[in-house]
Amino acid sequence: MxxxxxxxxxxxxxxxxxxxxxxxxxxxxxxxxxxxxxxxxxxxxxxxxxxxxxxxxxxxxxxxxxxxxxxxxxxxxxxxxxxxxxxxxxxxxxxxxxxxxxxxxxxxxxxxxxxxxxGCSFTFEHSLIENGIAIRHIEQNRNVPMYRTTIPTTPAGNFHGPLVVSMRPMKAADAIRAIQITSRFPGVHGAPVHIGDPALIGIKNLAQPDYGDAVDVQPDELPVFWACGVTPQAALAKAxxxxxxxxxxxxxxxxxxxxxxxxxx
Known part of the structure; x- marks a missing residue:
């Protein structure tokens, strides 16, 4: 295919x-x-x-x-x-x-x-695209970049570990609109968990994701981070x-x- x-x-x-x-x-x-x-x-x-x-x-x-x-x-x-x-x-x-x-x-x-x-954030990407918001990893034919953060999850039994986030770079106006759109989808991660400086959530280098592929981030764009369904894989590594x-x-x-x-x- x-x-x-x-x-x-x-x-x-x-x-x-x-x-x-x-x-x-x-x-x-x-x-x-x-x-x-x-x-x-x-x-x-x-x-x-x-x-x-x-x-x-x-x-x-x-x-x-x-x-x-x-x-x-x-x-x-x-x-x-x-x-x-x-x-x-x-x-x-x-x-x-x-x-x-x-x-x-x-x-x-x-x-x-x-x-x-x-639930997966790929679900809401279609709604972002319908509203004129470009998705960089789709444009560049790459996997979405995903990063381990320093934000802890709430443990249960042996399952615990860091929150993993996916990142999509956007201009400020698009980021605001993306918050509005993805807030409608709490069953598939909902609104972003962080916008801006990656270091504030423990990400040292956007060019080196823990999972997926790096994408281009332009000088006039903000990195926008959503909670990611790869988080369980980090918890499974601990359990x-x-x-x-x-x-x-x-x-x-x-x-x-x-x-x-x-x-x-």
């Missing part, structure tokens, strides 16, 4: 292409108008503590859906959706260590695995569960849910 043709594809068509191995890149800009989600997949023995971690940290971890243990078909997200195959790239961790980044997880799926679908599966940063699960379902006004 070429980059020129993917824009008109429905989420179901895109998931099928991902399942066939025809798309293994980032998903920013795909399926405009539909919700994209981050994934965290854990054994049932760890699921209760992680659920509380999400409840304690709704800004970076807004829960969209939770599966039954062992069930890879979360029909609330899409009738034909298969958690094991429908993400372009996964990450597999053993005791907190990254051991693989496969394109599907069929061979390692277990009957005790619970899937958490967490070190025996097994954990996530999406690779920027490689989201495309759902059949509409952005408008998550707009509060």
């Amino acid at each position: 070429s980059s020129s043709s993917h824009g008109s594809q429905s989420p179901a068509q895109l998931r099928q292409a991902i399942r066939r191995g025809e798309w293994n890149k980032e998903t920013s800009g795909l399926a405009p108008g539909f919700v994209q989600v981050n994934l965290v997949i854990l054994p049932a023995s760890d699921a209760s503590d992680f659920h509380r971690f999400c409840q304690n940290n709704p800004k970076p971890c807004p829960l969209i859906a939770i599966s039954e243990a062992g069930n890879p078909h979360v029909t609330a997200l899409g009738a034909d959706l298969d958690i094991r195959t429908d993400v372009p790239r996964y990450r597999v961790f053993h005791h907190g260590e990254l051991v693989a980044e496969p394109n599907d997880v069929k061979d390692i799926w277990r009957d005790d695995l619970v899937t958490f679908a967490i 070190r569960p025996a097994v954990c599966i996530t999406h690779a940063p920027g490689h989201m699960l495309l759902t059949d849910l509409r952005n408008s379902d998550y707009s509060i006004f």
Whole structure:
């Protein structure tokens, strides 16, 4: 599937292409108008503590859906959706260590695995674009830059760690408008958590993101930071569960849910 043709594809068509191995890149800009989600997949023995971690940290971890243990078909997200195959790239961790980044997880799926679908800022990007606000990483065909901050999350059990943020550079007027627009979407991170000096939240160098790709920031632009669904991956590194599966940063699960379902006004 070429980059020129993917824009008109429905989420179901895109998931099928991902399942066939025809798309293994980032998903920013795909399926405009539909919700994209981050994934965290854990054994049932760890699921209760992680659920509380999400409840304690709704800004970076807004829960969209939770599966039954062992069930890879979360029909609330899409009738034909298969958690094991429908993400372009996964990450597999053993005791907190990254051991693989496969394109599907069929061979390692277990009957005790619970899937958490967490809201993603890619969901509100379409609304920003509709309002004339350019998204730099989409313009430059890159993954969104993401950074660990010095802002702590609220722990739950063994799950704790720093808030991770995504960054989009904007002129001041666009940043103000972006606050207004994204405030309508609290279920997918909502308004920014910080604007301006990255050092105030512990980011030393915008050109060296912890996840994703660096993007150009012009002299007349402000960096605008949103809470990011990669935050759980930082907490998982601290908790070190025996097994954990996530999406690779920027490689989201495309759902059949509409952005408008998550707009509060």
